[in-house]
Amino acid sequence: MIRLKIKNIVYIILYALPNTILSFGIVYIINNVLSGNQAFLGDHMGIVFLALIGYTYLLNIVFQKWLNKFAFDVLYDNEKKIFNQILSAPMRSLERFGSKRFLTAVEDLRTFSQLPYTVTHTVNSVLMLVLCLVYMFSLSSISALIVIGLIAIVAACYFVVINSMSSQVSTLREYNEDYYQYVGDVIDGFQELKLSFFRRTNLMNKFLVPNRDLAKKLDFKISYIFLSVNLISQYGLYVVIAVILFVLPGMGILPRADVISYVVIIMFVSGPINNLINLQQMYTRFIVANSRINRFLNDFKLLANDVNLEVTESLEFESLVFKDVYFYYDEENKESFALGPINLEIKKGETIFIVGGNGSGKSTFINALTGIYDPSMGEIALNGKTENIKGDLQNIISSVFTQNHIFSNNYDNYKIEGNTFYNEWLEIMKLKEVVADDKEESARRGFSKGQSKRMSLIFALLEEKPIIVLDEWAADQDPQFRKYFYEELIPKLQEMGKTIIAVTHDDAYFHNANRIIKFDYGQIVRDVPVISRQELTESLWQ
Numbered sequence: 001m002i003r004l005k006i007k008n009i010v011y012i013i014l015y016a017l018p019n020t021i022l023s024f025g026i027v028y029i030i031n032n033v034l035s036g037n038q039a040f041l042g043d044h045m046g047i048v049f050l051a052l053i054g055y056t057y058l059l060n061i062v063f064q065k066w067l068n069k070f071a072f073d074v075l076y077d078n079e080k081k082i083f084n085q086i087l088s089a090p091m092r093s094l095e096r097f098g099s100k101r102f103l104t105a106v107e108d109l110r111t112f113s114q115l116p117y118t119v120t121h122t123v124n125s126v127l128m129l130v131l132c133l134v135y136m137f138s139l140s141s142i143s144a145l146i147v148i149g150l151i152a153i154v155a156a157c158y159f160v161v162i163n164s165m166s167s168q169v170s171t172l173r174e175y176n177e178d179y180y181q182y183v184g185d186v187i188d189g190f191q192e193l194k195l196s197f198f199r200r201t202n203l204m205n206k207f208l209v210p211n212r213d214l215a216k217k218l219d220f221k222i223s224y225i226f227l228s229v230n231l232i233s234q235y236g237l238y239v240v241i242a243v244i245l246f247v248l249p250g251m252g253i254l255p256r257a258d259v260i261s262y263v264v265i266i267m268f269v270s271g272p273i274n275n276l277i278n279l280q281q282m283y284t285r286f287i288v289a290n291s292r293i294n295r296f297l298n299d300f301k302l303l304a305n306d307v308n309l310e311v312t313e314s315l316e317f318e319s320l321v322f323k324d325v326y327f328y329y330d331e332e333n334k335e336s337f338a339l340g341p342i343n344l345e346i347k348k349g350e351t352i353f354i355v356g357g358n359g360s361g362k363s364t365f366i367n368a369l370t371g372i373y374d375p376s377m378g379e380i381a382l383n384g385k386t387e388n389i390k391g392d393l394q395n396i397i398s399s400v401f402t403q404n405h406i407f408s409n410n411y412d413n414y415k416i417e418g419n420t421f422y423n424e425w426l427e428i429m430k431l432k433e434v435v436a437d438d439k440e441e442s443a444r445r446g447f448s449k450g451q452s453k454r455m456s457l458i459f460a461l462l463e464e465k466p467i468i469v470l471d472e473w474a475a476d477q478d479p480q481f482r483k484y485f486y487e488e489l490i491p492k493l494q495e496m497g498k499t500i501i502a503v504t505h506d507d508a509y510f511h512n513a514n515r516i517i518k519f520d521y522g523q524i525v526r527d528v529p530v531i532s533r534q535e536l537t538e539s540l541w542q
């Protein structure tokens, strides 16, 4: 997800070099003034000193601006990318990997808001460290080597511990993914949870509490280790200072006169070293977040035929033909449920009821028909065309699914305000008293299940597509409205020239279709025209 281009590296170098020289100037002046170097005690040195501070400040501001832009590009562009990816991903990917992956990817991305702070501090700290080491070498190379050796030991201890942490940080994220699943269950299944004491306590005691306890333990362990390691670095520096004060001069390696410079340098560099150590945990988090986002982008990768599915022009519908179409939920496991072979032709203006027992494959068939599932085998021809028809299919079909959803905003191209068709259908759907006006917010308020299905059907009709697919639409309607739907609304939709494909269990109204297709074990076991009610019953159930 994050790739440093040559241009970015050049920017960092352009910032780092002058910043290094200026910062070095600051340390150099401090040291020389402290050691009483006459050349540095004039009045002008104060002005030079302040000027250096001013320049480094300005340089940092300019760099911060560039870095912030880079980080915000990464953050906000990837937010859009992740949204686009999830919207373009095949339904099967979402079903397979779970929608919580989307939530956690969005959260992982937020980690990168810390990127500018982390990078600036890292660059500054590394430079300061390098400069101070160079300065130490210029005073006494052997002492510098010993000090570097000591710092390297402290750093090595640190990195060993940190490296062992990334898998634990990753495990913590997995606990949090499960946690989000429970959050989703509480939001979506609140009623069911309210209804059952056992369900509530089991969710709490067997899932949420163990999950949060494990997460807390691990989070605490990770924070504790990070904290301990940070303390090692701080106290390690005191050890280094002790060596400079008491060991090196005693061994005659470091002249007494240079001890002050060494200590000042070490004190000066302790801030950057601590920074680098503290920032490591940010890098660990970045690495984990980056690899998780890459995994998300990879798992939900765009399928070529899902990209650029756009409405180009309104398309006439003539026929839809399935030729030996199969669909497997699990391609590897041939024992699992399979739809197919499906062979059928749907013609313009037909009213087809899809019937069959639970789990017989009706909804799976609807998903294949609407292009939501790609067939595993076989061919679907729309108006005789078989290549790249997915976009066309979606341009001619509107649908109300079993679990309909009324969006919080109007994401469609129609307007409902002042729309006579909309107002007319509010009357037809007997929603006029429920929805007082034709404002968007009135159409998107809370409804009863049956009312929300009626509203979804109005929205589907507003799309003005020739085929309308309804999955158990009438199941949530009261008996009166259900009768009204089959006996008046369906004929009205037929008059409008719609091709209707409706999944239904309402056998009392099967005769209101032109054709009944019955599924069993994923296959079409009956495909009968409706001639009379009597004949229909015989041909369907015998």
Ligand SMILES: Nc1ncnc2c1ncn2[C@@H]1O[C@H](COP(=O)(O)OP(=O)(O)OP(=O)(O)O)[C@@H](O)[C@H]1O
Pocket: 095, 329, 337, 356, 357, 358, 359, 360, 361, 362, 363, 364, 365
């Ligand atoms: N997302 C899925 N992943 C794996 N298997 C699935 C998935 N959705 C459905 N199935 C399986 O596919 C089979 C057909 O399910 P489908 O939902 O198409 O049946 P249906 O005829 O619509 O049933 P119902 O009348 O209960 O709505 C079932 O065995 C079901 O378990």
